[in-house]
Amino acid sequence: MSLLTVTSVQPLTPRMTRLTFDGPGLDAIGTWPDQQLKLLFPKPGRAAHVSDSPDVGTWYQAYLAMPEDERPWMRSFTVRSLTGGVLTIDFVLHGDDGPASSWAARARVGDVIGRFGPSPEYAVPLGKADLLVFAGDExxxxxxxxxxxxxxxxxxxxxxxxxxxxxxxxxxxxxxxVHRSAGEDLVSTVTAAEVEPSTWVWLGGEASAVRALRRHFVGLGVSKKDIEFAGYWRRALTQDDAPTTDDLAEAQERIAALSE
Known part of the structure; x- marks a missing residue:
């Protein structure tokens, strides 16, 4: 695990802000598609640091062993860019409903959070189909x-x-x-598009929408191995909540897709 220090804050839209970070080890990390990492946000009066161990098992055990009132909130994010030791991450702002959003809305240069990853072990190459489809929310x-x-x-x-x-x-x-303000939604819009079976698909966003779209593309004849999917968030639930039956089913589907 390493610490990140905010080096700039740039509002992109009313509900999204871009933060850049520097920190030890960033210049040694390569880049690959859909680069993901864990960010750790300190609780009030506490630190973001957990453990110096680079081993995921040892680090995570140390994280779980921390008293709950000291344990940082941990959330998953995708890297927007990582160049020359500068890490860029875009945060969706939705008020004080979550620790990541509330922290990002108040972030200032010099603020410190923790990170674990990204790891090339989780790199997934882009598909090589004639048509690539990407669908997700903000x-x-x-x-x-x-x-x-x-x-x-x-x-x-x-x-x-x-x-x-x-x-x-x-x-x-x-x-x-796809504008929610106009009554549109991702699932209806995507399922209305014409797509041939020889397509590679990338899906991300709210978990139930991702599951519905994956079922749609499988039904069109797209091979399961050509659908990369991830439920980033769940309605009325956070990453701190226990997985639901649907979450466990999604995990099994991801494992099955990797083994095909």
Whole structure:
């Protein structure tokens, strides 16, 4: 585990802000598609540090062994960019409903949080189909934007991102923005699109929407091994809550997809 120090804060939209960080070890980390890591947010009056062990098992045991009132909140994030030892992460702001959002809304240069990862062991290569489909909500936008930057101009793609309203749109070419303020939703919009079975699909965002879209593409004949999916968040639940039956089913599906 290492610590990160905020070096800049840049509002992107009314509900998203971009933070850059520096910290030990960042310049030694490579880059790969959909780069994920754990961020640790200190509780009031506490520190973000957990353990200096680089081993995930030892580190996580040390994390669990901490008294609950000292244990930092841990959340998963996708790297927006990592270049020259500068880590960039985009945070969705939704008030004080969660520790990550509330921390990011108040973040200032010099603030410190913890990180574990990213690890190349979890790297997943981009698909090699004629058509690539990307779909998610605003929590998946940083990942989608970073993935699109890797594609050659000639690559056919369909990109759908659900956001609150037009004020949340960003300069990401080729996106079909799905506005909740206009009564639109991601699942209905994506399922109305014409997609051939020989397609590679990337899905991220609210867990039930991701599951519904995965079932849709499987039903169209897209191979399960060509669908990369992740439920980033759950309605009315946080990462601190116990997994639901649907969460466990999703985990089993991900394991099964990897073994195919």
């Amino acid at each position: 929590t998946a936008l940083p990942a989608i934007a970073s993935l699109l930057e890797l594609l050659p101009d000639a690559q056919r793609r369909l990109v759908f991102v659900e956001i609150a309203d037009p004020a949340e749109e960003q300069d990401v070419p080729g996106v079909r923005w």
